[in-house]
Amino acid sequence: MADPCSLSNSQACKTTNISLHLVVDFDKKVLRGSATLDVEVLEERVEHVVLDTRDLTIHGVEDTSTGQPLQFLLKDQVAPFGSPLQISLPANCQAKGSKCQVKVSYETAPSSSALQWLSPQQTAGKQHPYLFSQCQAIHARSMLPCQDTPSTKITYQALVSVPKPLVALMSAQRCGEEPDPADQTRTLYKFDQKVAMPTYLIAIVAGALESRDIDHRTKVWSEKELVDKCAHEFAETETMLKTAEDLLGPYVWGQYDLLVLPPSFPYGGMENPCLTFVTPTLLAGDRSLASVVAHEISHSWTGNLVTNKTWEHFWLNEGHTVFVERKIAGRMHGEQTRQFGALGGWKDLYHSVQTFGETNRLTDLVPRLEGVDPDDAFSSVPYEKGFTLLYYLEELVGGPEKFEPFLRKYIETFKYKCLDTEEWKAFLLDYFKKEVSEGLFDKVDWKAWLHTPGMPPVKPSYDTTLADACSALCQRWSQATPDNLDQFSAQDLEGMSPGQKTEFLAQLLLEAPLSIQHIEKMDQLYGMSANNNSEIKFRWLRLGIRAQWEGAVDPALEMVTVQGRMKFVRPLYRDLYGFEKAREKTLETFKQNRPFMHSTTASLVAKDLHIQ
Template identity: 35%
Template sequence: MKNTLLIFQFFVLVLLNACTNNETDSIQHMNKIHLQSKDHHSYAKPNEARIKHLRLNMEVSFDEKVLKSTATYQIEKSPSAKEIIFDTKDLEIKAVYVNDSIEIKSYSLKGKDEILGQALHIPLDTTTKTIKIEYETSPNAEALQWLNEKQTASGKPFLFTQSQAILCRSWIPIQDSPSIKFTYEAQVKVPEGFLALMSAENPQAIDTTGVYSFNMPYKIPAYLMALSVGDLDFHKYDSICGVYAEPPTMEKAKNELEDLDKMVAAASKLYGKYKWGRFDVLMLPPSFPFGGMENPMLTFATPTILAGDKSLTSLIAHELAHSWSGNLVTNATWDDFWLNEGFTVYFEYRIMEAIYGKEYANMLALISKRELEQEVKEMMADGKEEDTKLKLNLKGRNPDEGLTSIAYDKGYFFLKRLEELAGREHFDQFLANYFDENAFQTMTTEGFITYTQQYLFAKNNIEEPDNLFDDWVYGVGLPDDMPQIESGLFKNVESTLEKWLVQKDNDLLPDSAWSTHEWLHFLHEMPDSIGVDEMRLLDAKKNFTTSGNSEIKTEWMLLGIKHNYKPIYPELERFLINTGRRKFLMPLYQTLLESENINKDYILRIYEQARSNYHYVSYNSIDNLLGYQPQK
């Protein structure tokens, strides 16, 4: 039954792809993915009417903490369409026009869902070509983070957006589904002395007029809409790569990211030409909630990767890889999120292998495997078995709940398993074709399975193992055929740790030869039997408590909380207050909660100081974890 269904889906996919070649009837076929999978995180009905192009005119007010905007949309619609539906959240809609100048009063905002916001219904007739909406954002818009002078390196205010997963609707009325792609242009006015940047073709210097123009000529989904405004400098590496940063951060940032051009070259050699024109990186203030965000042409990155030795720049390789997996071929819904992230982790490790060698990539993969196994264990124990499947069911839930190691690391190991079955040469060709043939399109999990069966297994006469997709995609937990990865460097770390635990001799530890990943493995493998004396001894040698490497610092502080190593607590408080990256915050707060030595009042005292420095993406998760109710 499964194979019959997949064959049927394949022929439907082929027919629909053929139809989309005829642009005159594109509205009938432009959203073929929606015929297979409804996006329950958007009110939009793209098979009836959808955005084709967006033109923004926006003014940024730091004083009021709002964006005052006019958004004009070119739309395409079916002949029978009576309305177009936009996603909004906490926007003040001031006026709506059709065909640029005809104001209408018959639009309506319907419902008010805590997660989805409100649906903006705008009536259409046969003459409607454009929609124009005048609106203003809320000072508390979830996508926007307004930083004051004390929260930045430059001592000047700063603004950045985070639209993924469904937060774009809080700063632009939009059809906020990853399956709906559009081009855009924008004019943004900012205060004098500030530089504005977007996920588009960008300026490289501050304009004294404070007015900036942007163009994104390639189709993108709403979650890749991005804006940042601040006191920023630009450093150029080559014809397509550069880095933006606040002046006090620039020297460190430009040295750390000097291999950008090598990364782009390695990625392009693997899976085809880089199609986005430029690949620049914006180094944001510490409150940014993610490691990075793959906004096309301008990756947003956390300063927590600035370790001084390039040891954490695999994160940049990850965001670069999104230029193919995610930005180019996009998950149709957030239930298919692994199609973005699993592919990107696989691609990231291949980029790092090409630049730094296979052993380096294996260390990254083994760290991923360890984190994956731990998270799966916790999820199974918490009754979240369904969320350990690659194909998720997030209906009625915040799609951020899918941001787990399942999408990233289980997705990676599934693709690694496909590589094992097909051989690297066949698999590389398959992926190159996949990205090229589906460029600027969206993909469902079911569509990918069908594509894989046809163009990886059948085309290369490779036998598909029984239950491969059932076990990996639709099965809970981790399959029995997980790829096995070894690292000689990690084995050496384990041998050193074993000797050190017996002899307690710091001379056994290397002064500088180990990479970040080796030290992370050393700390993670530390047995529960160690105590404060062993931690004090290690700290005397390596100064882990005051480490400038955020990955090592976090692992060390987790160890310190578990063993009540008191010297970490002042530094822990500083780190929690000044760092907004959710990857670090969640395990630290969780471990504090679980500690028998920590009073919850202590945790809440820190959190109340820190919360204003966090983006909505971070504080929303931590509020839930701590049961914290902010004062209205």
């Protein structure tokens, strides 16, 4: 099965290992050095290996066994997928089963979509520059020449040179450091990833970093200004990791470290093996947002160990991961917590479907991505529609005691491998063949679940215990008139968890817009504008903008400027653009801030704001 998002010839020959030797150049904002690829030929008479690249300068290619140069051709760009690099294989490495090593000397572009270069002023410490990468979905090709498809898994090693006193980290085991023999003002860091993984999980960071131990296999890293706060926030990481092991089997990656990135990181988290990246917007102070870590931990099995074959089957990664994340929450905090999370996820899914449009094929669980940048298809659909399917199937077969053994067997069967939806479905039906023979699966409308846009064909019945208080308060506010707002008091939120307050606001967002009087009264009583929980603040600001409350405009513009998490930034920018009085100021804010944003975020927000 060809990957529509890759230009490589991964079906003819595959890369099995990559050795990197890179110099981090902050002055030029480039990585330069080499990537040595172990190539195995899969078919007869293969004359070339074709690699994915985007905006790379190729200085030369050689056969490492002889040191002889190899002919190569960097072909024209194919938007949005980059430029294929065609390398002539040595004559003795063109038959099926033959192997060779190809070394590519190259340099990235300052505009590499995988790399964000921060000035000292953009960091917490204000003293040193900072670099971090984000390779999912198809950005690894702008950081190194590779077969940039999740269907090809590689091990990798790296030597990374950074200026003193900066620290380099990667999504691999740390193997020591030494003065760079080529330049004594720099340090050479060594890394080794022995577990095969797709290229989108290669990650690099360089900055003024410190670490704190959380447990025997877990550290948290950040700039020193935040590191102790981070250690407190994520103190439950080892408990989450052990809970995931109980569900899915042994953790195979060795170390599990967390890196809290600067605010411009575009996602809540990124499951880079051995080094999960997380956003500082999780630092609520009360660990109420640490569930994102449970999500990234779950990816150690669902995504990193068992991987979607192409981005069209992204739900296999994310739907299973949300499912496991909520299992962890249920085991740690009670089943009602899992159910409560599922209710919130349904609302997120509804918002995504409304944003794309109910007939948009990108809301299929398995969308077609021919000619489509996977970033343009990114939404909560694979996460929440995928979760809903798995939850529905769990209920269908008789509950967790029947479905959790299937989940563990699924991991055991497909670990270190890639698969597509049809392979997953075949495995599911074979595992539950007794139930299939009894006709239990006859009611499953696979076409509606997998290949039909819009909301799922079935909405499960979730336990609403934790949501009922949120729903009751939501109804009171949505039904109140501006004349009877005195019925509310600050005690309305007493006993509500941060998650319930978030749910209360999320439910209000599904109702008709409130009046400005409602919003101002709510702020007076509940102090919403002063709440620093990012999930609460995000929904509160959206509620204010929908009410056309000008008091929400400046705080919303500040929120889209001081952090770059797309979950918050894109909806807020869209809402602000729709508020006519705020549109001009919104466009001006984006234009001023665009140079400091992550390239993926900036590109997608520009489309949201109808800027070419």
